[in-house]
Each structure stands twice: as structure tokens, then as C-alpha cells.
Amino acid sequence: MDEQRERRPGPGGPPWWNWAPWGPWTPWNPAPEEGGGRRLPWLTTLALTAFVQIGSSFAEHGQLDRVELNPFARLLLFLATAVLLLRHRHPVLVAYATAAVTLVYIGAGFPYGPIFLAVAVSCFAAVVAGHRRAAWGAVGMLWGGHLLIAHWLYRWLPPGGDEVVRSWGEELVVAVWVVAIVAVSELGRLRREQWAKERAERAQAAKRRADEERLRMARELHDVLAHSISVINVQAGMGLALLDSDPEQARTALTTIKAASKEALGEVRQVLDTLRAPGDAPRAPAPGLDRLPELVEQAKSTGLTVDVTTEGTRTKVPPGTDLAAFRIVQEALTNVVRHSGSRHARVLVHYEPAALTLRVDDDGPATGADAGGSGNGLAGMRERAAALDGTIEAGPRPDGGFRVTAVLPLPPGGGGPKARTAPREDQ
Template identity: 85%
Template sequence: MHGAHAGAAQRLPWLTTLALTAFVQIGTGFAAHGQPGRADLSPLARVLLLLATAVLLFRHRHPAAVAYTTAGLTLVYLGAGLPYGPVFLAVAVACFAAVVAGHRRAAWEAVGGLWAGHLLLAHWLYRWLPPGDDGARPWGEELVVAVWIVAIAAVSELGRLRAEQWAKERAERARAAERRAAEERLRMARELHDVLAHSISVINVQAGVGLALLDSDPEQARTALTTIKAASKEALGEVRQVLDTLRTAGEAPRAPAPGLDRLPELIEQAASAGLTVDVTTEGVPAKLPPGMDLAAFRIVQEALTNVVRHSGSRHARVLVRHAGATLTLRIDDDGPATGAEAGGSGNGLAGMRERAAALGGTIEAAPRQDGGFRVTAVLSLPPGRDPKARTAPREDQ
């Protein structure tokens, strides 16, 4: 809220102040014709009216001082026996600005002081003030003044509440933008982790093979180096695709995000790292939303990467089961765990769980009783989305 007022304080409200000044000057001129008992609208009256509205130009920068000043000038105007009119409007605007800016006490002191001063002028001091033939004001008029004060108070409080609500909404939008930015950073970090972890694991394995066979089997070492080149090229392409989203906000990716339709490529990469993978598909494949399709692909990719890194088994099995609106992924290896340091960050399982949780799904990862390891992911289509068949059930071995 303070930030909004600080921004407003940099700009003087020229247009509204000029409009209010003209209204008060013209309105008081018309009102003076119906008050023969009051003094004429003299140059002094014009000057006092001008001052009372001119100070409103600074109502955003110095709201409390402007509220006191307009109330004081209005009281001087009334004490001079000048015609009643819309001069009270200047006080109303000043007090409104003060309340909205958070200076409620100053606003009420200004209004209260003006009312008390008006009571003294209208029912006691009028004997010694111009015009000389002016009598005490009817007490009924004080009721009208009281109604005006209540109206000013109500409108000012409503304005204050509305300003606070706007400030709160702006703060909430700012926090929401920060959350979206944080979520986007997390998404990109997770995406980069999954891309790099898999490719670098393949490169790590093939580099070891190449080094071991460099002298004894140069041809096999050449094959390992070829695999390293292909894996690094693909990793660079996927990293570039992820980073392209940073270049222009809202720009569509240059290439479609990977999904389960790219499982054959993933199996080939795993095979180049010495891992044989059998894939079984059950049920009628549904048309998955892009985000869910990407998450499913990355979960399988990360699970196979962990097999390459941490398992002594060179064989893994992937089950993709479509059951209505539910997609189940199960990745098994026969173990045992090698316990070797493979250079991973340790964030693979956490990343898989985050992907599943973002889609309202679950991940279970635990050793099997026979010594292997199993990762099971259960993902669900968004509510109200009907699965649409893409292909007939198949068995891939």
C-alpha cells in the first residue's frame, strides 16, 4: 500500500484539482445569490476559496497537512461571514485522501475541529463577526452538517478499504508471479537433471569401455566413442530445447517435448550402455496430455539411468499399463546394487516423486525381495478427461 501511495505522490493531481477549483468557485457564486444575509462573494472570498482548493494539489504528498489546512481555511472563510457553498467539498476531498493514505487521526481531527469551530461561529461568535445583522444559525442546520461529516467518514473508510484491497491484490499477484517463477526454475532444473543424468551416465559407461579396450580392441573402443558422440549430441539438443524457453517468454518450444512414443530411442541408448531393456505395454494406450507424457518419459528415463549407475544387473524390464484414466509405470532390474559411486547428484528419485506429485500421482521405489530394485509410478489423467485410444494393445520384447 505504501508503494502505491509513494508512486502516486510523484504525480501532482493537476486535473482533478483544477476541476474541483472551478466547481467550488462557480458553485459558490450561484449559492451566494440565495443568501442575502451573508456578505457578497468579494475578492477575499475568491482568494480563500482558491487557497482551500489549491492546497489539494499536495494531498497525496502531505495528506495530514492538507487536511488541517483546508479545514482551517474553510473555518476562516465561514468566520468572515462569506456565503455558504461547496467549500466543504475541499475538506471532504482532503480528509478522504488523508484516510486512504493512513492518516485517519489527522482527518478526524480536521473534520472535528471544523465542526466545533462552525458551532462556535454559528451559535456564539456570530455576534462579533460579519455580517453584523446575521443571527444564530438554526440548530437544524447542524444536523445537515453532521450528516455531511458522517457521509465523508463513510466514503473515506470505503476508499481506504478499497485501497488496502487493491494493495493486497497487487501483493498477492506479485507473490503468485514469484511462485510461478520458482516453479519454473524448479521445473527447468528437474528437466536438465533428467536430460543430463541419463546422457552422462551413458557417456560415463562408454568412456570406461573405451579406455579399457583402447589398446586391446581399438574397433570396440571406436564404437564406444561413437556412442559417446551420439549421446552427447542428443544431450546438447535437449538442453538447448529447455534453455530456448528462456529466450522469449511465452514462445512455443522449437521441438516437441519427448513422450512415451520415444521409448524405443531410450531403449537404444540404454543398450549402448550395455543394458538390455524389455518393454511390455498393457491395456489400450490413452492420449496423454503433453505434461503427463513428458513426466512418464522422464520417470522411465531416470529409472533406467539409476539401473545403469547403481545396479550390477545388465537387464531391466519396463511395464507400461494403461487402465482407464490411470497410467502405471513399473521398472525392474535384477540387481544387486553395486554400491559404486557413479557421479550422480542423488536427486533422481526426488525428481521422479516431484514429477508424479505435480500430476497428483505417486512413486514407490524400493528393493525387491529377490535382490533387485523396483520403481512403480502411478499417474492419473486430469478429472473429466476421457482417455482416447491411439493404438491397439501390443507386446514388445
């Protein structure tokens, strides 16, 4: 922060009349980071003013060699604390002002006392606001001025007739006081920066969770709509082609379109309900491998024959893995409908103690036609598998056709691995 405030005048920098070694500031137009938008600290300033005025009266009784408090002394005490009202908006100006008023107070021979608290508060505010050099400069000016007054100028300053040279040991006490002010101010600055960092980290974590949730919703909607719209697209084309020659078959196609659209609307509504009310439980259970027969029937309505084979001992699959497995098979069959010339596909579900393997094959060849897809199907499948620490392999088979193989880990005991959102991959 200090480096940002130490820009010297030049092109693009502050004008020369607003520059100083402690950093640029403009008393009549404070920067936002200097507290320009904060409320004035009336209560603390009034409390400090009362404490300094009353405390100075008590301090006066033990310092008979100093000048008694008079209206001028009261005015200086008031000025030293009243200027603290602007310590958040103009910390540099206030730090030097309190130090200067305190020097005048000491030089006038008035008793030592709580007036130094005003300097401590103003320097603390300057350090916390990031003007470390301004705070050091203010306490350094106060200390140097005190040295001059106490050891050289005391002969010409009140009280009159003062010829006693003050001990240099007293300056050690002042030095300790100065170091204490700086140390406490630095501690406050570090603590404030730590709070700001923690707030930024919490905000970043919340943003990351929101991004992950949006990505999950987008992936879910893509998988639901892509499959259903593909079925509707195929059936609509079939219905148009058979509308005149085979009205009964066209009626069947329209019935299939109605069923597919109703199912898609139901699943989209379920996803959107979860999005609107994240704390509520979904009204319907998430789809899983137990709904593979429905996928087979939907594929059959598009003219695609699907053979499902199950190997191994079927075990309880965690809900997240079950949903991912269903969506992967659904997307793979959707791609067969869209992009393959084959009207036959095979689905293998292989259960192992530590993993669930899915394999979807078609005999091809690829049609090369634009089926209106978004091109994110394979990316979505990879994201689902990666979120569960699984893998996806997709590509042409050596004997023709296309194969999609997914391996999803199954943790012991039926618990699910902690899902993480994988970065999107461009296809």
C-alpha cells in the first residue's frame, strides 16, 4: 500500500502540490480508501475530548514547575482532540496537526498529560489507513521538537526563570512511549489487513461455490434437454414424413413427442426448483441406473434398438454416482441418435467392488450431419466423471462405430467421494 502512495509527480500521477514524501493526499477531496465515505467518529472524539480535558486538570496538580492551565491551554487541548474527528477522512493531516498542537502546548510550558493520547490516536489511524510514513513523521516531529524544547529552547520559553536542564533519561521514557505508539499502530494495521484478507477469501469461496453450482445446473439442464429434444427432433421428422402416407404412425410419433416433452419439462422444473430453493429437498428422486429401461424405450421410439447387459454383482451406488452414470449413458445414446448411422447400440454396466464401468457401443458409421447439438456432450460427460474422480474415454472403434467408456469409483461402504467441479474442456 505504501508503494502505491509513494508515486511521485509526473504524467498520470498526482499534481506536484498534492505530493509529499509521505504520500499523496488532498485534504479537501479525500480518496475513498482514506475513509472518505465513512461517518465522522463523533462519540469517540467527544469521549477523548472529555478525558483529555479532565485528565489534564488532574495531571496539573503534580507538576508545580509547569504553567497553570489557562484558557489558551484549554483551547490547545480542545484543538488537539477536536481534529481527531477527521482522522478517518484525512489521517495524514490529522497526524501532523495533533503533533504540531502538542508541540505548541509543551512549548508554552503547560503540564504534561493526556494530550499525548491525541497524538497516539491520530498516528494509529494513519498507520491503519496505510500512511505509515506519515505516522512515523508525526511522532518523529513531536520527539525532535520535544528534544529542542527540553534541552535547548527551555531558557526562552515558559515558565520564566527555568534554568534546570532536563535529564536525558527522561527522553528514554519518551522514546519508549513513541515505540509503543508505533508498535500498537502496526499491530492494528496488520490485524485490519488480516480481516480484509479473510473477508476477501470468504467472498472468493462463496463466488467459487456459486460458479460450481451454476456449472452443475447448466450441465444438468444440458443433459436433460439434449436427450429429450433429440427424441422430439427425430419423432417430429418422422411424423412430418408419414403425415400423409401413414397417419397412424404419425400419431404415434406425436404421442412420443408429447411424452418426451412432458418428461423434459418435469426434469427441468425439478432442477429449477432446486436452484430457487437450495435448502428444500427435491420433489422427485434424482434419476439413476434403475431408469435405464425408460432410456431404452425412448431410444426405441426413435428407431434405435438398445441392448443392455449387466455384469457383476449389483451393489448400492451412491446417489451422485448413480445420477452421473445415468446421465452419461443418456448422453451417449443421444449422440448415437444424433450422429450415428447405426440403428443399434449396446450398453454394458459392469459392477466391481471398487468401480462402476459403463460402456456404450454403436456400429456406426457417423452420419456427418448437423443434428443441432451444442457440441458440449462429451465435455459434460468428462466433467461428471472428473467430479467423482472417474475417467471417460470416447473415440472410434477399430472395427468401425464409436465407443464411450466411463469408469466411476465406488467407495467402500456405499459412501460417495467428495465431488469436485472439474474445469470445462473445449471440444
